[in-house]
Amino acid sequence: MKRVGVVALNTFREAVRDRVLYNLLFFALVMMAASIIAGQISIGIEQTVIVTLGLSAISLIGLLIAVFIGVGLVSKEMDKRTLYALLAKPVRRWEFLLGKFGGLVLTLAVNTAAMGIGLFLALMYVKSTPEQGDATILVAVYFIWLKLALVVALALLFSCFTTPLLAILFTAGIYIVGLYVQELRNLPMQVMSPGMTAFTKYLSYLMPNFENFNIMSMAAHARPVPGSLIAQNTLYAAVYCSIVLTAAVLVFSRRNLK
Amino acid sequence: MLVAKNKVMSAPAIETENLTKEYPHGFLNLKKRTSLEGLNMQVETGEVFGFIGPNGAGKSTTIKLLMRLIFPTAGSARILGKPISDIEMHRDIGYLPEQPYFYDYLTAAELLDYFARIHDLSAADRKERVQRMLKKVGLETAGKIQLRKYSKGMLQRVGMAQAILHDPKIVILDEPMSGLDPVGRREVRDIILELKHEGKTVMFSTHILSDAEMLCDRVGVIVGGKLRGVGAPEQLVDVKTQGMEILFELAGQSVAPVLAKATRSGDRYRLQVPEAELYGAIEQLRAAGARILSVAPVRATLEELFMNLVEADRAQAAAIEVSGK
Amino acid sequence: MNSAKTIVLVVVILQVGFAGVWKLQHRIDKQRAALSEERDYVLLSSAKLMKTMSLEYAPLMADFYWTRVVQFYGNKHVRGDANLEQLWPLLDITTTLDPNLIVAYRFGAIFLSQRPPGGAGRPDLAVQLIQRGIKANPDFWRLYEDLGFIYYFDLKDYKKAAEAFEEGSKNPHALIWMKVMAAKIAAEGESYETSFFLWNDIYTTTTDPQIKENARLHLLLLKAHEDCRQLDLLADQYEKRFGHRPKRVSELMQAGMLRALPTDPLGFAYVFDDNAKAALNVNSPLLEKQRLLERFK
Numbered sequence: 001m002k003r004v005g006v007v008a009l010n011t012f013r014e015a016v017r018d019r020v021l022y023n024l025l026f027f028a029l030v031m032m033a034a035s036i037i038a039g040q041i042s043i044g045i046e047q048t049v050i051v052t053l054g055l056s057a058i059s060l061i062g063l064l065i066a067v068f069i070g071v072g073l074v075s076k077e078m079d080k081r082t083l084y085a086l087l088a089k090p091v092r093r094w095e096f097l098l099g100k101f102g103g104l105v106l107t108l109a110v111n112t113a114a115m116g117i118g119l120f121l122a123l124m125y126v127k128s129t130p131e132q133g134d135a136t137i138l139v140a141v142y143f144i145w146l147k148l149a150l151v152v153a154l155a156l157l158f159s160c161f162t163t164p165l166l167a168i169l170f171t172a173g174i175y176i177v178g179l180y181v182q183e184l185r186n187l188p189m190q191v192m193s194p195g196m197t198a199f200t201k202y203l204s205y206l207m208p209n210f211e212n213f214n215i216m217s218m219a220a221h222a223r224p225v226p227g228s229l230i231a232q233n234t235l236y237a238a239v240y241c242s243i244v245l246t247a248a249v250l251v252f253s254r255r256n257l258k
Numbered sequence: 259m260l261v262a263k264n265k266v267m268s269a270p271a272i273e274t275e276n277l278t279k280e281y282p283h284g285f286l287n288l289k290k291r292t293s294l295e296g297l298n299m300q301v302e303t304g305e306v307f308g309f310i311g312p313n314g315a316g317k318s319t320t321i322k323l324l325m326r327l328i329f330p331t332a333g334s335a336r337i338l339g340k341p342i343s344d345i346e347m348h349r350d351i352g353y354l355p356e357q358p359y360f361y362d363y364l365t366a367a368e369l370l371d372y373f374a375r376i377h378d379l380s381a382a383d384r385k386e387r388v389q390r391m392l393k394k395v396g397l398e399t400a401g402k403i404q405l406r407k408y409s410k411g412m413l414q415r416v417g418m419a420q421a422i423l424h425d426p427k428i429v430i431l432d433e434p435m436s437g438l439d440p441v442g443r444r445e446v447r448d449i450i451l452e453l454k455h456e457g458k459t460v461m462f463s464t465h466i467l468s469d470a471e472m473l474c475d476r477v478g479v480i481v482g483g484k485l486r487g488v489g490a491p492e493q494l495v496d497v498k499t500q501g502m503e504i505l506f507e508l509a510g511q512s513v514a515p516v517l518a519k520a521t522r523s524g525d526r527y528r529l530q531v532p533e534a535e536l537y538g539a540i541e542q543l544r545a546a547g548a549r550i551l552s553v554a555p556v557r558a559t560l561e562e563l564f565m566n567l568v569e570a571d572r573a574q575a576a577a578i579e580v581s582g583k
Numbered sequence: 584m585n586s587a588k589t590i591v592l593v594v595v596i597l598q599v600g601f602a603g604v605w606k607l608q609h610r611i612d613k614q615r616a617a618l619s620e621e622r623d624y625v626l627l628s629s630a631k632l633m634k635t636m637s638l639e640y641a642p643l644m645a646d647f648y649w650t651r652v653v654q655f656y657g658n659k660h661v662r663g664d665a666n667l668e669q670l671w672p673l674l675d676i677t678t679t680l681d682p683n684l685i686v687a688y689r690f691g692a693i694f695l696s697q698r699p700p701g702g703a704g705r706p707d708l709a710v711q712l713i714q715r716g717i718k719a720n721p722d723f724w725r726l727y728e729d730l731g732f733i734y735y736f737d738l739k740d741y742k743k744a745a746e747a748f749e750e751g752s753k754n755p756h757a758l759i760w761m762k763v764m765a766a767k768i769a770a771e772g773e774s775y776e777t778s779f780f781l782w783n784d785i786y787t788t789t790t791d792p793q794i795k796e797n798a799r800l801h802l803l804l805l806k807a808h809e810d811c812r813q814l815d816l817l818a819d820q821y822e823k824r825f826g827h828r829p830k831r832v833s834e835l836m837q838a839g840m841l842r843a844l845p846t847d848p849l850g851f852a853y854v855f856d857d858n859a860k861a862a863l864n865v866n867s868p869l870l871e872k873q874r875l876l877e878r879f880k
Contacts, residue, residue: 048684080359085355179639236611
């Protein structure tokens, strides 16, 4: 388990040295622009503009990092043969995989937290009177991070058995499907066979549901989020990541390196 | 059970049993290409074992199988008497991959420190070892430079350092000399001899015979995925000299008959003669006023040995194909 | 190798994991349904397609649409053309994209319901919009105020107006006057006090400059309307005393019934028109506004 931490910290160091965190500068520019735009429109929705734009940027930047770096976590090491020397050492493959996952999730935690704090400060700057509900944006940022962890796990899984490009497509595909998976329950059930109906129902509950983590609207309007939802979403992400990582370990442990 | 125990007691350092690796390829992976075929081989404790063969013969495949980077189609292998799937046993192995590449965002010192952490070494121990290893491979001044700025030879040295960093009992090196300049090769040879002196088992692959001859107690020759012979280097390679080579300097013109057979470059000449005619040739040269620089036996190169084996291999394959039709 | 053990472990992890996911998803769905967000929808209308296409960034898209609504409405040229048909679709999409954007409902309630050229003259759509807003934001009691407002001013349905105020007053955060207003409208229907109070409340609580300006104008006209009513009452008394209706407001002053010439909120003296009714001065800018809105005839 200690080796997982060592690998994770090195992965974090890689992200820092590869200047991944430079995206924060970009985010800062977006927030500045948002503050200016919000100031110009100022029709009672400064807060909404700042929060929705900020959260969208946090989510989008995070997704780009999670998908592209997530897919590269293992495939790049296989490609460049950097993991040969490592895997010959007393490291189990699952320890390596978990370490890589942990490292990127740690990177995303730092990145997302920094952006979240930036957004919060921008909001406090624009808003004259802070309310208690403003803390909802911090919950929203936390949910985005949970979502990103799940995306990283998926990217890792796909990169274990297919090419990086396909892995990116699969991950993006699952993500988009995961936003609308609830729509499966609204399909016209009458025209489908019972088997099909049951299948779509199971699918709609078992596919990763990324809409769970979206509380942007609530955050924009400073609505409080019940603690039980925070707990449920945390558990959901943890359980789903475990499932996906188990599958990834299963694939990767049997994989022949080039 | 008892038998197994006895086997452990007298177990060789590395032991493979019918180790086979096939790679599926072609449309829908229906075809199979055999990269290693039924390898049975032992490396004894404390010896330096050379694994020689032309490129693509299966040397790297064997080593990767031992390191569990790839998994065998059939057969098994044991290191230090333990199955290779035993992860704890890897504490006692040092491995240098072929053409090693490491995280290029780290410095050599950071990389070695990272690997030392993986080996669970204490902070003080790590610092001391990293410095010692860098010095050993001649990188003490380059330890603070990111690996992306390293040359191929420097990476090879870093790879050497990480292989012996944790004081392993067995060191497995995949082409340790490739990409190195003469000085680097010399240093690697010194390290291998030092390891041998410390009582470690060393197995390395190479396609350069002179390296193997100079260092190895035994060598295994592998061609076309099959082990063709194991033994002391001089047993394997035909060391009968194929003649003598004389290197000499000669200023001005001369009409000595032996000169007709010599090849000239500047003032220097190189002359190859059968062993029986050596002294006659030297007499002639002395008479002509030449200054003799060196006299050395001409020996079969590993390349020639390989060529013979490869040709035999092809002939056999052709024969099988013909008989099959 | 302990591959059998590994397989059992993997199967257990996957089974327990998916069972957990199944349970959790049901709970999360329940929880979020309780948060009364509009989530279960079918891909039918264009607004919903719009929401689908904006991925998870629907609230952000809503902001852009909202900005367009405001620009659209704020543009005086468009306003003069009474080309307000687009107001409804824009508000529809905005509130579908972001069901919690309260300001869009409130804006829509006022400007959809008002008669042209001040608004789109569609109180029915305004009611629909507000009811949708109430469904998505049941805790926001001021939406009930807006609903009552539309029934009271635009539909003149005092029973429904009273019900709306009554319903809104049940919210624990609702201010006490909601209940008072319900009772008062139920008893009296339209009255100056009620109208003044409602517009004044809008005026003092809104942050939207357009809504505020609209409320201010209505308050001024309401005051002028009330003044005219009082002047007419005086004129009636004058007629009883002198046998004829006054032609000028100054006659009331000469009769000692007024101490000074009364003026509208902008300082223009009231006049009696050809029908001998009190009215705004022709020079007063309020007159134009009044004619435009034709609200107080």
